[in-house]
Amino acid sequence: MPATPARPDVILYYPIGYVDKREPYRESDGRIETYSNSITVCWDHNSGIYSENPIGGTYATPNPFNANRQFIALEKSFLKQLEQDPDFIQGANPYVLREKMKLSANAILAYAPDKISLQLTEESIFYTLIKDDITLYLQHCLVDELDGRDEALISIQRNNINLFNYGGSLPEAIVHIKNFLIPQYNPVPEFA
Amino acid sequence: MNYPEEILPGIEYKQINCDLSGHFLLRFVETSDPSKLIDPVTEKLSVNAICSPREHIQDLSMNLLGIFKADYMHLAFHKSVYGKFMEYCDPDTIVDVPIFEKEFYHQPNRAGWYIDINQLHNKLFSYQKGNQDLTAICRIIHSPMRWNYWHFSIRWTTDQNLEDMDLKQRNNVAQKIGFAARVQFASLARMQPPDCPILEKACYCKN
Numbered sequence: 131m132p133a134t135p136a137r138p139d140v141i142l143y144y145p146i147g148y149v150d151k152r153e154p155y156r157e158s159d160g161r162i163e164t165y166s167n168s169i170t171v172c173w174d175h176n177s178g179i180y181s182e183n184p185i186g187g188t189y190a191t192p193n194p195f196n197a198n199r200q201f202i203a204l205e206k207s208f209l210k211q212l213e214q215d216p217d218f219i220q221g222a223n224p225y226v227l228r229e230k231m232k233l234s235a236n237a238i239l240a241y242a243p244d245k246i247s248l249q250l251t252e253e254s255i256f257y258t259l260i261k262d263d264i265t266l267y268l269q270h271c272l273v274d275e276l277d278g279r280d281e282a283l284i285s286i287q288r289n290n291i292n293l294f295n296y297g298g299s300l301p302e303a304i305v306h307i308k309n310f311l312i313p314q315y316n317p318v319p320e321f322a
Numbered sequence: 323m324n325y326p327e328e329i330l331p332g333i334e335y336k337q338i339n340c341d342l343s344g345h346f347l348l349r350f351v352e353t354s355d356p357s358k359l360i361d362p363v364t365e366k367l368s369v370n371a372i373c374s375p376r377e378h379i380q381d382l383s384m385n386l387l388g389i390f391k392a393d394y395m396h397l398a399f400h401k402s403v404y405g406k407f408m409e410y411c412d413p414d415t416i417v418d419v420p421i422f423e424k425e426f427y428h429q430p431n432r433a434g435w436y437i438d439i440n441q442l443h444n445k446l447f448s449y450q451k452g453n454q455d456l457t458a459i460c461r462i463i464h465s466p467m468r469w470n471y472w473h474f475s476i477r478w479t480t481d482q483n484l485e486d487m488d489l490k491q492r493n494n495v496a497q498k499i500g501f502a503a504r505v506q507f508a509s510l511a512r513m514q515p516p517d518c519p520i521l522e523k524a525c526y527c528k529n
Contacts (some may be wrong), residue, residue: 245362245363246363247361247362247363249368249370251370256369256370258361258363258364258369259363260363260364265363265364265509267369267501267505269501271497283497283498283501283502285501285502285505285506287505287509290509290510292447292502292505292506292509294450295447295448295449295450295498295501295502295505296449296450296451297449297450297451297452297494297497297498297501298450298451298452302452306450
């Protein structure tokens with residue numbers, strides 16, 4: 131379990147491989163602590179520098195502000211693509227589409243991706259996400275085919291080796307992602 | 323511009339059933355725009371460049387590289403002659419040679435991707451649909467067309483009894499298989515033509 135911090139900007143150390151599922155929180159002095167499945171992640175609010183790992187290994191380093199930046203970028207990309215293809219889904223309300231996009235985007239940004247992209251495909255929003263050595267593909271189907279809920283398809287690969295393929299409701303898909311990636315924030319796609 | 327007659331079906335040809343290990347399939351897409359071909363995140367072929375989601379990948383058209391050269395991806399037909407050339411046929415069907423401009427033309431805005439047959443044929447894809455674990459097997463089948471004897475199809479068999487399903491359910495299963503397959507293809511595909519052997523004549527000639 132945690133060793134005593136050696137530096138003021140370092141909060142906790144965990145051994146590599148230790149999994150901590152606690153929610154991230156903000157310290158009273160402005161530091162924000164998050165957790166990863168590989169090692170403690172610390173970010174100094176004042177310096178903007180990630181702490182070094184004193185016990186070896188590599189950091190998975192989610193910047194809590196990255197999620198917001200990434201969300202803005204995704205939303206911009208979504209709106210631009212929607213503008214370029216107004217018949218993307220005939221008769222669909224752009225406001226509803228945007229809200230649906232927010233649900234799936236927020237849900238996967240919770241995994242603090244290293245890289246993420248969004249593409250509108252036929253009646254779907256297609257995300258590609260890389261986090262460490264995991265590549266996640268998520269297709270958020272905007273037109274339901276079965277029971278009225280938004281459906282999603284996911285495929286998860288590690289170093290090009292397929293680990294998992296799933297098709298079902300969006301909330302269920304998000305739950306399955308948790309078996310491979312640890313969320314840094316709490317994804318809540320229940321209303322999809 | 324002359325049509326490459328060596329890719330047309332002919333009386334001397336037979337169905338290809340031999341081992342195609344070491345050979346590659348080519349599929350072309352109707353764009354040469356890199357932003358549509360390459361996924362900026364993976365820096366590989368975009369999953370959506372494999373085929374459109376609506377195609378469901380149930381019968382994906384491919385071409386066996388070898389006698390069919392990568393450049394032939396630019397052969398395009400006018401819609402008015404689709405019925406004459408874009409149809410499946412027996413391998414030994416005798417067809418007219420397409421006429422340049424009247425029937426076919428050069429379409430420069432295409433790009434191709436290439437995949438090793440070994441990585442697909444008889445490979446099992448598993449996926450979860452709701453709470454069910456399902457499997458599908460990928461098959462590479464020679465399916466000559468009137469414009470191209472070297473046309474192949476990627477098809478699927480599943481452990482689901484598709485005959486008992488209604489169309490909507492069948493499409494739903496196909497959608498799941500298709501997604502998993504497109505992702506896998508995108509990670510395996512090459513963007514540059516590989517060095518590829520020419521198929522032995524005994525594999526495709528009757529005598």
